[in-house]
Amino acid sequence: MKLPAFEYLRARSPEEAWQLHSEVEGDAVYLSGGHSVVPSMALRLQAPSRLIDISGIADLHGIAVQGEVLRIGAMTRHAEVMDNPLVARHAPLLALAAPHVAHPAIRNRGTLGGNLALADPASEFPAAVLALRAKIEIMGPEGRRHVPADDFFLDLYETALAPGEILAAVHVPLPPADRVFAFDEIARRRGDYAMVGVAAQADLEEGVVVDASIALFSVGFTPVRATAAQAALIGAPLSPESLARAQASLAEDLDPPDDPGFPAPRRLQLARVLLGRVLNRMETRP
Amino acid sequence: MKVLVNTIVNGAPVQEAVTPRSSLADFLRDDLGLTGTHLGCEMGACGACLVLLDGAPVHACLVLAVQAEGGRIETIEGLTETGAVADLQESFHDRNALQCGYCTSGMLMSAQALLARNAAPSRDEIRDALSGNYCRCTGYEAIVDAIAATGRARAVTAAPANTEAAE
The missing domain is CATH 1.10.150.120 ([2Fe-2S]-binding domain)
Known part of the structure; x- marks a missing residue:
């Protein structure tokens, strides 16, 4: 339905954004692409009195290598995550995840920062940044901080962002050339929310896994790091035996919600199947 | 309070004061009379309201008219007229x-x-x-x-x- 009435203001700098936000404490929402904020207002899930458009803040734009990391500005649209050569090279899990995010027209407007700040547990990018061991750059009136993705997603739609703070960028550590990656999800139809999804990367030395990072989504209230499955892979080559060990370990990592239409044991089983597929498909970046 | 928005719609510059809650679709349909852009779900699911914004398809129901500031919009009327x-x-x-x-x-x-x-x-x-x-x-x-x-x-x-x- 039509949106409830609100006041619309543009912030040209972070300072201006904080000022505008603090004036109506608790009743302002930041607007970037608007592809979560606007439908949530149309559905009357929220009705803030003020929308502060932060899309013009220069700090939130751009994709660049800075020292040991790739910094991806929060305003980067999903379509650009999908096509940008620096993302494909240095943050391949984000590029692999992007085609699964919603539909083409949504990807033309939705932003990476908005997606992560919403923290939908069924969304692809939160799990991808978790698996990439990225850091989230947050700026607020108290200064700038970098929060590891592992500490960013706290609960259902709840993140480490304090009221008034702005998610500025994602920092992805530059991967070694021989790191292997894979991403996949199971969804009923193209563009639907995943029933379960997996993002994984691993480092091998002389054919033996020395490090693994695996994150799943649509399996709980937040994206989930599969700590036990990671541990099950380390110290052995990627083989049917080590994959089976990782799949068996998933029961320790996941405690999926029990939904009448989608019982927890079925979701766990799908997660095992998908983890097997993903680990079988691990490749170096293109 | 209305906000002044400058856009180019189907090749012609348009300046109009819009209420912030107006979607781009409402703006095109109600203010400009371009009713070829259809509204179905008004929540970004059905795709009936797609228009081209700076050359890329977007949901006109999810873009606020005020967010189209400085943008170049093409609707079905424009694409039909040019023969594209x-x-x-x-x-x-x-x-x-x-x-x-x-x-x-x-x-x-x-x-x-x-x-x-x-x-x-x-x-x-x-x-x-x-x-x-x-x-x-x-x-x-x-x-x-x-x-x-x-x-x-x-x-x-x-x-x-x-x-x-x-x-």
């Missing part, structure tokens, strides 16, 4: 790829953007491009056929020019 989608429209007609027509302007936006990026898309790629467009009348088979046929026809008309350029 004339062959697609002809192909939809030939293949009966519409019944009530409510979804058609959105379908044409997705199709036009796809063919601009990928001149010879596979059926799978066409389906993927249309994944955010609902049709509740005909099913999608005829629509996919019509887009595939247009892609092939455009490739044939483009080919002689390319050969000439190569020589």
